[in-house]
Amino acid sequence: MSGFQTNSRVIKWIEYRMPVFSFLNHSIGAGYPAPKNLSYMWNFGSLAGFTLVIMIVTGILLAMQYTAHVDYAFDSVERIMRDVNFGWLLRYIHMNGASFFFIVVYIHMFRGLYYGSYKAPRELLWILGVVILLLMMMTAFMGYVLPWGQMSFWGAKVITNLFSAVPIFGEGIVTWLWGGFTVDNPTLNRFYALHYLMPFVIVAVVVLHIWALHQFGSNNPLGIDPKGPQDKIPFHPYYTAKDSFGMGVFLIVFAAVIFYLPNYMGHPDNYIPADPLATPAHIVPEWYFLPFYAILRAIPDKLLGVIAMFGSIAVLFVLPWLDRSPVKSGRFRPIFRIFFVLLAIDVVVLGFVGANPPEGAWLITGQIATFWYFLHFLVVLPLLGVFERPKPLPTSISEPVLKGGGSLAGAPAKPMEKA
Amino acid sequence: MAETATPAQAESGETRRDFLYLAAAGMGAIGTACVAWPLIDSMNPSAEVLALASTEVDLGPIAEGQRVTVTWRGNPVFIDHRTQAQIQQAEDVDIASLPDPQADADRVETPEWLIVIGVCTHLGCVPLGQRTGQSRGDFGGWFCPCHGSHYDTSGRIRKGPAPLNLPVPPYQFTGDNIIVIG
Numbered sequence: 001m002s003g004f005q006t007n008s009r010v011i012k013w014i015e016y017r018m019p020v021f022s023f024l025n026h027s028i029g030a031g032y033p034a035p036k037n038l039s040y041m042w043n044f045g046s047l048a049g050f051t052l053v054i055m056i057v058t059g060i061l062l063a064m065q066y067t068a069h070v071d072y073a074f075d076s077v078e079r080i081m082r083d084v085n086f087g088w089l090l091r092y093i094h095m096n097g098a099s100f101f102f103i104v105v106y107i108h109m110f111r112g113l114y115y116g117s118y119k120a121p122r123e124l125l126w127i128l129g130v131v132i133l134l135l136m137m138m139t140a141f142m143g144y145v146l147p148w149g150q151m152s153f154w155g156a157k158v159i160t161n162l163f164s165a166v167p168i169f170g171e172g173i174v175t176w177l178w179g180g181f182t183v184d185n186p187t188l189n190r191f192y193a194l195h196y197l198m199p200f201v202i203v204a205v206v207v208l209h210i211w212a213l214h215q216f217g218s219n220n221p222l223g224i225d226p227k228g229p230q231d232k233i234p235f236h237p238y239y240t241a242k243d244s245f246g247m248g249v250f251l252i253v254f255a256a257v258i259f260y261l262p263n264y265m266g267h268p269d270n271y272i273p274a275d276p277l278a279t280p281a282h283i284v285p286e287w288y289f290l291p292f293y294a295i296l297r298a299i300p301d302k303l304l305g306v307i308a309m310f311g312s313i314a315v316l317f318v319l320p321w322l323d324r325s326p327v328k329s330g331r332f333r334p335i336f337r338i339f340f341v342l343l344a345i346d347v348v349v350l351g352f353v354g355a356n357p358p359e360g361a362w363l364i365t366g367q368i369a370t371f372w373y374f375l376h377f378l379v380v381l382p383l384l385g386v387f388e389r390p391k392p393l394p395t396s397i398s399e400p401v402l403k404g405g406g407s408l409a410g411a412p413a414k415p416m417e418k419a
Numbered sequence: 420m421a422e423t424a425t426p427a428q429a430e431s432g433e434t435r436r437d438f439l440y441l442a443a444a445g446m447g448a449i450g451t452a453c454v455a456w457p458l459i460d461s462m463n464p465s466a467e468v469l470a471l472a473s474t475e476v477d478l479g480p481i482a483e484g485q486r487v488t489v490t491w492r493g494n495p496v497f498i499d500h501r502t503q504a505q506i507q508q509a510e511d512v513d514i515a516s517l518p519d520p521q522a523d524a525d526r527v528e529t530p531e532w533l534i535v536i537g538v539c540t541h542l543g544c545v546p547l548g549q550r551t552g553q554s555r556g557d558f559g560g561w562f563c564p565c566h567g568s569h570y571d572t573s574g575r576i577r578k579g580p581a582p583l584n585l586p587v588p589p590y591q592f593t594g595d596n597i598i599v600i601g
Contacts, residue, residue, distance in 0.1 A: 154544065158565065161543035176459075180468045181492040182538075190462065277488060277495045279544040283565050297566060302541055302582050358566060 004031055027214065033232035034239055035220035037397050041115075042218060042239075043246035044108035049206060050247060051101045056199050058094040066146065068192035070185045073148035074273045092262040098140050099265045100254055102288035105133060114340055116328030117219040123320040125212040130316045132205050139198040140286065142191040149270030150280050156183045156191070158283060162296075165306040182276060222400070223329030224393055231397040282357065290354030291347050297358040298370040308370065315377045322377055324385030332391040339380050346372045473601030475593075478532065486549045488537060491600045495537035495545055496588060497561070501572060506530045508559060509573035519584045523573040526587050534598070535574035536588050539563040541581035546570060561585070 004022035006012060015021050025031035065084050067076040080087035109129070112118055118126035145156045160177050164170040179186030217226075226232050233239075257264065265287055269280045285293050295312050299305040315322075330337050346369050353366035394400045474491045476498065481487050484505075487498045501509070509523040510530075527533055539546050546561035546568070547553040556562030556569035558577045563570075568579030575584040590600040 158542040158544065161541075164543075176463050178464075179462055180464050182494045182543075184468075184493050186465070186468065276493060277490065277545060279563075279565060281564050283544065297580075300580050302580055305580065 004029075027210065028240070029236045030234040032214065032217075032235040033226075033229065034218050034235050035226050035397055036231060036233045036238075037220050037222060037401075038218060038239065038242075039221050040242070040246060041107075041111040041221070043243055044104050044111060045213075046243045047247060047250055048101065048104045048108055050250075051097060051104055052199065052202060052206065055094060055097050055101060056203075058090050058097065059196070059199065061090050062094055063196060066192075068146070068189050070148060070188055070274070073146060073188060077147045089258070092258045096254070096257050096262060096265065098143065099286070099288065100250075100257075101136065102140070104250070105136065106288070109133070110344065112219075113343075114330040115219055115221060116223050116323070116325075116330070118320045119323065119328050120320065121216050122212070122219065125209060125215075126320060127317055128205055128209040128212055130313065132202055132209060133316075134313065135198055135202045135205060137289070139195060139202065140288070142195040142198070144286060145188065145191045146195065147270060148188065148274045150272045150274055151267045151270040151283070153183060153274035153276065154279055154283050155285055156187065159285075160187075162306050162309075165303040167303070184276075219328060220397065221329060221331065222394060222397055223327065223332070224397065227396045284355055287351065287355075290352075291350035292354070294350040294354035294366045295370045295373065297354070298363070298366040308374075312373060315374070319377065319381075323381040325388060325390065327390040327393065332393055333384070333388060334391065335388045336384050339376060339384065342372070343376045346376070473599055475597065475599050478596040478598060483531070488549050489600070491536070491588060496600060497533075497535050497537040497549060497574070497585070499533040499535075499572075501531055501533055505559065505572040509533075509571060509575075512571065512573075512575075518576050519582065521573075521575060521584055526573050526575075526584070528590075528592060532598075533572070533574060534587065534590055534600070535585035537561075537585065539565065539568055539581055540576065540583040540585065541566050541568050541579070546585075 004015070004025040006015070006021065011021055022031070062080065065076065065080045065087060067073060077091070080091050082088075084090075112126065112129070141155070141159060145152045160174055160183065163177060164174045166173055175181065177187070178184065179190060220226075267284065272280075284290070292309050292312060296305045296309040299308050325333065325336070327333055330340055349365065349369045350373065353362050353369060356362045358366065472492060474489060474496070476489050478498070478500070481498065481500045483500050484502045485500050488495045489498060490496070499505075506523070512523075514520045514522055523530070526535075537545050537549070541563065542565060544563050544565035546556075546563040548555040548561035548570075554562045554564075556578075558569050558571035560570040560572045560574060560577075562568070563579070563581065566580050568581035569577050570581075570585055571577050573584075574587075576582070588600050590598050593599050
């Protein structure tokens with residue numbers, strides 16, 4: 001593909017001293033050849049990056065109006081909603097942006113799971129992605145504490161108390177996290193500091209994630225490597241255009257929620273100021289944590305419950321070594337496809353379980369779903385790699401489109417070369 | 420490298436330089452740990468948080484069978500003026516059958532007054548049972564709505580995910596009806 005070229009003397013002057021333009025060209029420009037068969041499922045990476053930018057911009061503006069003190073935090077948020085110019089808009093974008101960030105990232109992850117994007121040589125790319133997920137969870141959790149409503153306070157208390165399950169050091173760790181004997185002003189202050197810091201840590205890991213991506217380029221729906229330039233098209237303008245279209249659709253849905261259902265994904269209890277002496281009758285985390293919360297509660301032992309919850313994410317780190325099938329794409333794995341759908345259903349079921357009290361049928365369902373989650377990763381995937389007989393793979397990315405033509409038909413690659 | 424080693428050291432593959440590397444790295448690690456500690460410790464409770472460490476309560480107005488909540492170090496403390504029936508219930512339990520075995524006598528100064536920290540030992544919610552009409556769970560003590568832990572009339576865990584009894588704060592009677600918690 002084309003190297004970076006320009007006629008601008010200014011750009012040439014900068015480029016000679018610091019090759020920033022050719023770097024961009026190779027990262028997101030015409031100099032980055034991507035597989036030509038990427039579907040709309042490949043939109044969600046850039047969409048996640050876009051959402052991160054929205055969150056940082058609205059977050060910085062909100063920080064200019066917010067007061068991190070137990071006596072003022074709740075009122076300062078109400079002031080943002082009522083008095084600050086467009087404060088309601090900033091807050092609703094930021095609040096719902098968190099949910100949309102998770103929607104986008106979860107779709108991005110399930111796409112990776114289905115098409116085997118975590119497999120060699122993209123293991124580090126996948127692992128960096130899981131690191132980003134963990135950082136996002138920490139950021140979202142600490143951000144939810146800042147409005148200092150009832151759910152903020154009790155969510156913070158329950159989640160920080162998870163660390164008290166650590167043998168011997170548990171109590172000391174929790175006191176250290178709180179900076180006191182309960183969630184209080186020191187806790188709110190440090191959460192605010194960290195909530196402001198973490199997004200920039202995420203940006204740094206996103207840079208690493210993209211760096212790792214460009215080493216081998218995007219995976220694709222067929223899961224086979226591009227055989228040459230005829231299987232690729234330049235990222236710009238083809239995928240910049242495709243990503244922009246997806247971004248437009250995303251923004252329509254995002255705007256609809258911000259303007260018409262801004263509190264749909266929140267809890268009314270968080271509009272009650274925090275009361276350290278009264279726990280709300282029904283504590284639930286934000287929807288994006290519900291499957292993990294369900295796993296925590298499925299196990300009746302405190303320490304084992306906490307281990308299982310962290311284990312449900314830890315298992316993703318070793319996923320590239322659990323799934324030993326040499327075929328990447330689920331399209332060519334008839335049995336894997338069935339289990340993939342079951343896993344997706346399982347996670348949704350866990351979500352519903354997490355939203356309901358852990359009693360009776362919900363508790364049993366949660367235990368079965370938790371068991372299935374781990375069974376999928378620790379038993380089903382390793383066994384499938386051995387026993388599943390995949391369908392024959394196409395010889396190239398062009399072949400399925402050209403019906404046996406493509407490179408085999410000896411079509412000259414020259415017209416493609418120009419692209 | 421060879422000139423820094425004696426013949427015996429050269430044969431064993433160890434040199435003075437290896438020792439210097441280890442010593443330098445070791446000192447570096449110790450130095451880093453020494454610098455890290457003040458940074459980490461700054462996040463622990465500060466002097467003014469620790470200074471709020473005691474609460475005085477007048478038990479006089481609390482009638483038999485009544486429960487009162489006071490605040491100690493930011494946490495709720497449950498004060499339960501137990502009835503004879505409740506005391507009996509707490510004492511009659513087979514201690515060996517408890518998840519966190521402890522006799523009722525070890526948890527009170529005088530049997531009528533049960534004083535426990537009202538924070539569920541599972542994940543820190545405040546259990547219900549302090550106000551009339553609230554659920555007291557299956558054992559007549561407290562019930563944590565978050566994850567379903569049941570405590571008995573001695574504040575001991577009987578059923579549910581909490582691993583430990585409601586802790587008894589350090590307290591002492593300074594008068595007939597006055598206690599100081601902390």
